[in-house]
Amino acid sequence: MMAERTEGFELIMREGVDPATAPHKPPLPPRDYACWQEDGLLIERNVEVPMRDGIRILVDIYRPADRPDRDLPILLGWSPYGKHGLSDTLWPPSGVEKGWMSRFTAFEAPDPAFWCANGYAVVFADPRGAWLSEGDLRHNGIGEGEDCYDCIEFLAQLDWSNGKVGMIGVSYLAAIQYLVASLRPPHLAAINPWEGFSDWYREFAYHGGIRETGFVPRGSDNLRFSLNRTEDTNRNVLAHPLYDDYWRSKEIDLGAIDVPAYVVASWSDQGLHTRGTIEAWRRMASNPKWLEIHGQKKWAHFYMPSSRAKQKAFFDHFLRGLDSGLDEWPPVLVEVRESAHVRHTRAEEEWPLARTDYRPLYLDAASASLSAMPVPSEAAAAYDPCDEAGEAVFDYRFEEDTELTGYMKLKLWVEAEAADDMDLFVAIQKRDADGSPVGFHFYAFYDDGPAALGWLRASHRELDADKSTPWQPVHTHLRERKLAAGEIVPVEIEIWPSSTLFRQGETLRVVIKGLDIYRDALPNLPFARHEDLRNRGRHVIHTGGRYDSHLLVPAIPPTAP
Known part of the structure; x- marks a missing residue:
């Protein structure tokens, strides 16, 4: 060297x-x-x-x-x-x-x-x-x-x-x-x-x-x-x-x-x-x-x-x-996915889509669910971040067909017991009407992946005010802000963009863990892995009341037939 x-x-x-x-x-x-x-x-x-x-x-x-x-x-x-x-x-x-x-x-x-x-x-x-x-x-x-x-x-x-x-x-x-x-x-x-x-x-x-x-x-x-x-x-x-x-x-x-x-x-x-x-x-x-x-x-x-x-x-x-017909190309083409093998493509004029309706879905630790309305009662979900089985899961069942295309943001109120930092891994998943997992193409090889992923080390939670938007947080990564014992802090996690159609009766699932969620191909998987972690003790996710933990989703109103 x-x-x-x-x-x-x-x-x-x-x-x-x-x-x-x-x-x-x-x-x-x-x-x-x-x-x-x-x-x-x-x-x-x-x-x-x-x-x-x-x-x-x-x-x-x-x-x-x-x-x-x-x-x-x-x-x-x-x-x-x-x-x-x-x-x-x-x-x-x-x-x-x-x-x-x-x-x-x-x-x-x-x-x-x-x-x-x-x-x-x-x-x-x-x-x-x-x-x-x-x-x-x-x-x-x-x-x-x-x-x-x-x-x-x-x-x-x-x-x-x-x-x-x-x-x-x-x-x-x-x-x-x-x-x-x-x-x-x-x-x-x-x-x-x-x-x-x-x-x-x-x-x-x-x-x-x-x-x-x-x-x-x-x-x-x-x-x-x-x-x-x-x-x-x-x-x-x-x-x-x-x-x-x-x-x-x-x-x-x-x-x-x-x-x-x-x-x-x-x-x-x-x-x-x-x-x-x-x-x-x-x-x-x-x-x-x-x-x-x-x-x-x-x-x-x-x-x-x-x-x-x-x-x-x-x-x-x-x-x-x-003259090869480029005048007929729309500025944006978006593939909307129902699963890895079911999808349709739609022409758009811009990105992100101007008609996006950003909707908060509030986390409720008491019922392991997400709600379209604020959750009045405080509750907490805890997990062991060092255990592959440790996780917090929150589900939202759609009452009508809903397309989510664009950027999501997960705001959490978090606490690290017996630690001064925490690594948060987030997956957005889909379940069919029977509750079975629905997979999507993941990297160049797999068809059982997530709808979208996000990550954040809590000490890196400081936002760049000039670059962030309400739907896409951008962190500065210029310094670390460690957690004090018993401190509950808000963090905003950028979920990478995606496009998914949920049919009536299907479920969006938020999974939060302390390590990589997709690990089946270890040790030689061709996608991101993270082994230099700071987790110990327990992670606690606070929801409801003072703790407005929520997933902001990009709902796309249906276009006129």
Whole structure:
């Protein structure tokens, strides 16, 4: 481990691991430039791209073999996962069907076989310090944004390019688009971020101030293959538990983004991409911009033919100047879910929906229920936060069909017995009319997940008054306010956005625990986990009377037939 002084903080770096030893990857090709034709593609491997400081990174370029020298628009996929890591399959639970990807497809990236056949060039980059590219690897931040900027401008000047570059991809390949688009490279013509977080602290590393201990260290290790040094993301996260200059160095000026944008989010990435993708769309200044929010498995949704057709229509318009029907696209498409496999899509004009009717449902610990009216009598529910069985549960049975689409907020009055802090985990669940659980798609693999999730460490309860709204609390995470013995305090927990239709007789359930609620896939689950907890003693939830604990829900009035 080594530290590098950066303005306001010490950036922790580490020596890279020999790229040729990376597990679960195809053999690493040699560093030499190569060019050949294969399956209708003209492929150039290890093209050198100079950065503004003289460092050279390597990219692979795919062009249609039958027309490689014509004016081609370019789609850039940028990630540190290895441009040589190509495959025509993903894990079976992902739902990606045979034939949706060719063997030339990099992870979470566009498929060159499809795009080249439709008149595009596709470029995969190994960023600075990744694999065989020169320099030290930095994990996002302005430096990586500037490198991506330089790459875009280099590609646009190639003699076979039409001068228009677009970006597309999932997760890392989406988040980098926000970063570089905010710098406004002249030849970046359009972006299509497909599920990518935009707030490093709140969405990636510390959920409600509780450190994420599963994806962050695993993701950090995926970036260690380098001939030089790499940023040690996991150690940096450990070193910065509060919001400080390290996190500010990862901030993105989303309001500076003005390039046309087709942004796709999902309800299913609770704990990673759901919140940040939607927030990026809300804040970017792009005109036009479109938002689509689905509830399906993210990789399947990205590669399915209907999604690829929309991607093509978007880029055909902005990179090729074709009339591809975008005038008919609504600004927002929302998928309303009844379950993982029952859903419908509806066009909207804005997000959040202007007609939202925010309704409080009051918690009653005496009956383990929620009520549309304030609860007059005080009561308390207690549980052991260190026991997987310990929880507080509150149910609300709907008397008529009700759609909840948007942001929820859970206000609780809480007490920690024999402790000065408490970690609160919240799940919004659905039960059918018979009381059986109703599951939803969760991350890329599962169909038994929650409607939505929320988290908060009680000592991080301080709100940012400028950023918070009555329906979306935003916490500062600048300091900790520990609990005194016997102290009962109000906390407001942000529940990540969702869309769920409850039929008459079905139930919304609020589950509150002291640890991760969805744990079936431990220890190798691909979604957020939190093991660095502060719980001990008992958690007490106070309700009724003076304690107006409630769930604020976004009810959507039915539209006229």
